[in-house]
Amino acid sequence: MESARGEGNLYRVAAALLVLLALTVGLSFVDLGRFNFAAALTIAAAKALLVAYYFMELNESVDAVRFMAAAGLVWLGLLLSGSLSDLITRR
Amino acid sequence: MSTTQRRPLLTDTSAVAAPYTDLEQQREAARIGMWVFLMTEVMFFGTLFVVYFYDHQLYPDAFASAGGRTELWLGAGNTAVLLLSSLTMALAVQAAKQGRGRALLLRLLLTMSLGSVFLALKGLEYARHIHEHLLPGAAFSYAPAGLARPAELFFYLYFTMTGLHALHMLAGLVWLTALALRSRRGDLFTEVEVAGLYWHFIDVVWIFLFPLFYLVRGH
Numbered sequence: 001m002e003s004a005r006g007e008g009n010l011y012r013v014a015a016a017l018l019v020l021l022a023l024t025v026g027l028s029f030v031d032l033g034r035f036n037f038a039a040a041l042t043i044a045a046a047k048a049l050l051v052a053y054y055f056m057e058l059n060e061s062v063d064a065v066r067f068m069a070a071a072g073l074v075w076l077g078l079l080l081s082g083s084l085s086d087l088i089t090r091r
Numbered sequence: 092m093s094t095t096q097r098r099p100l101l102t103d104t105s106a107v108a109a110p111y112t113d114l115e116q117q118r119e120a121a122r123i124g125m126w127v128f129l130m131t132e133v134m135f136f137g138t139l140f141v142v143y144f145y146d147h148q149l150y151p152d153a154f155a156s157a158g159g160r161t162e163l164w165l166g167a168g169n170t171a172v173l174l175l176s177s178l179t180m181a182l183a184v185q186a187a188k189q190g191r192g193r194a195l196l197l198r199l200l201l202t203m204s205l206g207s208v209f210l211a212l213k214g215l216e217y218a219r220h221i222h223e224h225l226l227p228g229a230a231f232s233y234a235p236a237g238l239a240r241p242a243e244l245f246f247y248l249y250f251t252m253t254g255l256h257a258l259h260m261l262a263g264l265v266w267l268t269a270l271a272l273r274s275r276r277g278d279l280f281t282e283v284e285v286a287g288l289y290w291h292f293i294d295v296v297w298i299f300l301f302p303l304f305y306l307v308r309g310h
Binding site for chain 2: 006007010011013014017018021024025028031036037040041043044047048051052054055056061062064065068069071072073075076079080083084087088
């Protein structure tokens, strides 16, 4: 049944999210130097993508919705890179 | 036309509102509208994230020290609670899609319960931090004293960002309550779906707040 398979998929996504949570907490106890923060943010991005793609149904959304999501990411990227480039080039 | 007659809500799928030609078109418009709103929320929280990254880059030692003072296990537990609430919310959308009123009500109540647990644990954390004089302001005190000023900045960001996130959760709980009260109606699909998008987005914001305030620690 289509809907039952859809719900099973939601459970699998939730399980993957909890595994990623355990992974990021575990990694925080390992001393990776400055890569601790980068690793934690990378795992956060992976979790966010899972939520957006499956729970927020970007996987079955019309192009206009995907375009909005992409536009938001681009704006955020400009905001972050524009502001932080000042800090990085100051040294 | 009587003045007491109300226009159908955009998200009311029992009737097609002007200017839409059919329910599917109306549903897509509601979804696109919600995404547009959520992208303004990206800018809202994004600004605060910029401030965090900026200050973290300026004071890495103080942020690592202050990050060690937050409640890692409460934060991790709360992250799990919120991820599970996203699962029950996604399941609620499925129930609404299939017109299963009882399942919808149950799944909305589960989502609201998990959301309430999250807020309760957050309140417990706040109480502990205030007790430990970590609330920025006159009572703030921090050792080592050399890191006190940038550590206060860390906790200013902590309370501001998690506080604004909690306010969004509170608004979500009110929204879900309104939906639960009407869950016996069989045609709530679009309304539940749009509320679900909001709920998941708040989850995504927390997914990024968690490493910023709980996983930044010294070794």
